[in-house]
Amino acid sequence: MSALPPGSTIGILGGGQLGRMLSLAAARLGLKCHVYSDVPGGAADVAAASTVAPYENTNAVRAFAGSVDVVTYEFENVPLAAAAAAGEAAPIRPGPKALAVAQDRLKEKSFVSALGIPVAPFAAVDDDASRDAALLAIGESGILKTRRFGYDGKGQVRIRNAAELAPAFETLRRAPSVLEGLVPFAYEVSVLVVRSLAGEIRTYDIPLNTHKDGILDTSTVPSPLPPAHAARASDIAGAIATALDYVGVLGVEMFYLPDAPEPLVVNEIAPRVHNSGHWTMDACLTSQFENHIRAVAGWPLGPTGRHSDVTMTNLIGHDVDHWQALAAEPDSALHLYGKPDARPGRKMGHINRLKPRT
Structure with a gap:
């Protein structure tokens, strides 16, 4: 369980924007990333190395994993056979159990329910x-x-x-x-929990999420969630991470029912860094991306507290056409994913608008 030293290479299954931001976070720590994806993506633009091959090509996956020190992933639909092949050549964190549970809604809900945690x-x-x-x-x-x-x-x-x-x-x-x-919820919250290789657990502040057309629109911190319920939500996420023997950042989405006997109902889990945690890139000393890298590399976890209030807004489709005006906004940080084509429903970037912490 020794930590990987600077100069080590982390393999990432998946080449999208989450892999891109993981690669940037790793570089800050002196770690390299090698991205494996079935199609070219934005992560390859910033990673130290990349491989483009089908996930079904388990020989290629094994060769990729054999060239790195540890393997992680940036999306939950990595084929289980590919994860298993990678695990034959290198440690894979989080483990395949998290993938198997999260990839099947029936298994996921049954797993969470068996822990005594409410689900719809x-x-x-x-x-x-x-x-x-x-x-x-x-x-x-x-x-x-x-x-x-x-x-x-x-x-x-x-x-x-x-x-x-x-x-x-x-x-x-x-x-x-x-x-x-259907669950008559007041609003949705998501908990970003990070669990280290040694089992230490830390959580980020819980944002208030809004959606448009089924896609996350904004995440705002602080949220109106009462402190006692926020603590309960963090405990739920930590219990799920522990039951999965999870390493890295886990997203747990919940419905909030303020007047119910149990006010928090788990909707789904995401075994990866999460869109609702992008605000941590500019409002925290250690972002979700850096803490995921720290966890899978066996490093000490970084602080998860925030120094600013913030609203993260996704840039979907042609929202990105206004990049010049967005880049000129004061007290904001613009993150673009380098995707060439702005299509309806496609996440092209996000902007974090910061305020002094209240």
Whole structure:
């Protein structure tokens, strides 16, 4: 469990903007990154090395892992076979268990529920019989979600009455799914917890998140979440990280029901650095990206406290066309991801607007 010295190389499975920001954070600590992705991406622009090959090419994955000192990942849909192949040649942190749980909504909800942590009502939908049984168990309104590969509002259909369930299942091409009951939440919060190789746990302040079209729009700190409930949310996230024997940054999204006996209901987990933690890049001494690198490299964790209030705003699609005006804003930090094409729904960057801490 010795720490990797400066000059060591961290392998990252995935080449998107999260891998880009991880690579930049590693460079600050004198560590190198080697990015493996099935398509060219923005992470390769700043990493010390990159490999472009299919994730299904386990020989290429093993060769990549054999060239680095530890492997991590920047997205939760890394194929489990690729993670296993990487783990044959180098330590992989967080471990594949976190991937296996997070990649399947049914496994994820069952795992969290088994810890005694509240989740929304759920039932599996695999065929017509289980579809009809789920309707009886959950009720006539809910959200039908594919068990795998859904994100940013994709792979899910809102159900308002019983007649809409069968067509929704067809819309999702009858993919194995989960019917979730609706939760009457006031707002959504997300906890960013980092767990070290030695099991130390630290959490960041919890932001208030807003969404547009199923995509995160803003994350604001401080949030109106009462301190006692914020402490409970942090405890929940820490319990999940410990149960997964997790190393690195874990995002735990929750619904907040202020008047309920249990005011926090887990929605989903993300075994990676998280969009709702981008504010930490400028409002904290140690960002989520640096702390993830520290954790997987076996370093001491950095402080997670913030020195400023902040609102992070995602730049989606053609929002990025206003980069000159955004760059001119006072008390703000602009982060662009180097993507060439601004398409609707595509995350092109973000801006952190800071204020003195209240």
